[in-house]
Amino acid sequence: MAYKSVFDASAIKSDFELAGLNPNFIPLIWKHILQNPNCGWDEIPSLPSAAYPLLRSKYKPSTSTLHSAIDSSDQVTTKLLIKLQNGEFVEAVVMRYDTRLGKYDGKPRPGGLRSTLCVSSQVGCKMGCNFCATGSMGFKNNLSTGEILEQLVHASRISTIRNVVFMGMGEPLNNYSSVVEAIRAMTAPPFQLSPKKITVSTVGIIHAISKLHKDLPNLNLAVSLHAPVQDIRCQIMPAARAFPLERLMNTLREYQTSSQQKIFIEYIMLDGINDEEQHAHQLGKLLETFQVVINLIPFNPIGSLSSYNTSNDQKVIKFQRILRGTYNIRTTVRKQMGQDISGACGQLVVNKNFTIKGGGKIMAEIRGLILPKD
Numbered sequence: 288m289a290y291k292s293v294f295d296a297s298a299i300k301s302d303f304e305l306a307g308l309n310p311n312f313i314p315l316i317w318k319h320i321l322q323n324p325n326c327g328w329d330e331i332p333s334l335p336s337a338a339y340p341l342l343r344s345k346y347k348p349s350t351s352t353l354h355s356a357i358d359s360s361d362q363v364t365t366k367l368l369i370k371l372q373n374g375e376f377v378e379a380v381v382m383r384y385d386t387r388l389g390k391y392d393g394k395p396r397p398g399g400l401r402s403t404l405c406v407s408s409q410v411g412c413k414m415g416c417n418f419c420a421t422g423s424m425g426f427k428n429n430l431s432t433g434e435i436l437e438q439l440v441h442a443s444r445i446s447t448i449r450n451v452v453f454m455g456m457g458e459p460l461n462n463y464s465s466v467v468e469a470i471r472a473m474t475a476p477p478f479q480l481s482p483k484k485i486t487v488s489t490v491g492i493i494h495a496i497s498k499l500h501k502d503l504p505n506l507n508l509a510v511s512l513h514a515p516v517q518d519i520r521c522q523i524m525p526a527a528r529a530f531p532l533e534r535l536m537n538t539l540r541e542y543q544t545s546s547q548q549k550i551f552i553e554y555i556m557l558d559g560i561n562d563e564e565q566h567a568h569q570l571g572k573l574l575e576t577f578q579v580v581i582n583l584i585p586f587n588p589i590g591s592l593s594s595y596n597t598s599n600d601q602k603v604i605k606f607q608r609i610l611r612g613t614y615n616i617r618t619t620v621r622k623q624m625g626q627d628i629s630g631a632c633g634q635l636v637v638n639k640n641f642t643i644k645g646g647g648k649i650m651a652e653i654r655g656l657i658l659p660k661d
């Protein structure tokens with residue numbers, strides 16, 4: 288029999304209510320599991336007696352298991368391979384940033400290390416972007432709320448997570464209800480992340496963006512735009528045909544008007560495809576009346592899955608200068624982390640022959656993606 292995850296927030300809440308139990312006990316159960324990874328139900332103290340048989344009969348403290356974890360050579364990034372109850376695997380990536388030294392003056396700051404977790408929302412993805420390793424897997428299944436939250440639970444045991452980005456495997460807005468429910472749980476006890484520290488990245492699912500601000504105010508929205516005109520978007524992102532650029536921009540305008548929040552624009556730099564000066568000007572004109580931050584993302588190689596090359600540094604800098612200088616748009620170049628463990632954006636495909644943290648070699652070649660040897 289398949290058990291439910293105790294982190295399936297609405298399922299456990301409704302089971303508690305049906306049994307006449309107070310749902311306020313649920314965060315206490317979650318907290319105990321966070322602190323005691325392998326605990327059994329009977330070890331959780333102070334629950335009403337009717338809670339124990341309910342938990343035993345229907346729920347597991349974790350439906351997924353951490354199959355393996357591997358550190359990048361600089362120890363900054365850790366990629367987690369997580370096995371789901373149905374036998375499928377997903378990946379999540381922990382990225383550690385050192386905030387102890389000020390970015391500009393190099394002076395010590397309080398706070399120390401903060402970690403960002405990149406979570407998956409689906410096994411595979413049906414959007415088929417042709418620069419993305421996950422897209423090449425096709426779609427297998429949506430993750431449940433519990434399976435999304437369990438990624439945070441596994442990661443919290445190796446690092447203190449302050450930020451969550453939905454930039455792992457899958458299109459989060461194609462799994463809307465589970466993602467929204469998981470984010471609500473992340474911002475409540477015991478996780479208590481600030482919604483301002485959670486970012487959902489989307490290829491541009493128009494109808495879902497329209498709902499998002501009402502369901503989750505204060506959330507950060509990142510849109511994978513990647514091209515300033517519809518024909519280039521369609522060439523690299525087949526889903527763009529269903530979500531035309533003009534309609535997407537209208538939807539973002541409405542989103543911005545109602546949320547009053549800046550929007551993050553993701554722009555992958557593909558040599559000879561979308562990285563010329565004319566593209567920078569088209570992008571600048573498209574976005575100059577919005578409150579946006581543009582992230583220029585160097586293309587991460589995905590082996591034989593894609594023949595794209597990343598733009599050279601001079602082109603990236605020129606592109607950035609045009610957006611900043613001519614259009615006054617805040618534009619950053621994303622620092623890539625975890626490339627050596629195929630843990631950077633778009634490199635996530637399931638690799639079961641992963642090594643255990645701290646040792647050994649990466650052995651597998653999955654779906655033509657040749658992983659680097661360490």
Ligand SMILES: C[S@@+](CC[C@H](N)C(=O)[O-])C[C@H]1O[C@@H](n2cnc3c(N)ncnc32)[C@H](O)[C@@H]1O
Nearest residue numbers: 419454457458488489490511553586587632633
């Ligand atoms: C893997 S996606 C997941 C979230 C969502 N599906 C989306 O497309 O925004 C996260 C980000 O990685 C980017 N990405 C995908 N493949 C990439 C690659 N090979 N190199 C760099 N970024 C990539 C996507 O375009 C997106 O901005």
Ligand code: SF4
Nearest residue numbers: 412414416419422457
């Ligand atoms: S970039 Fe995002 S939407 Fe496109 S295939 Fe990859 S995961 Fe799916």
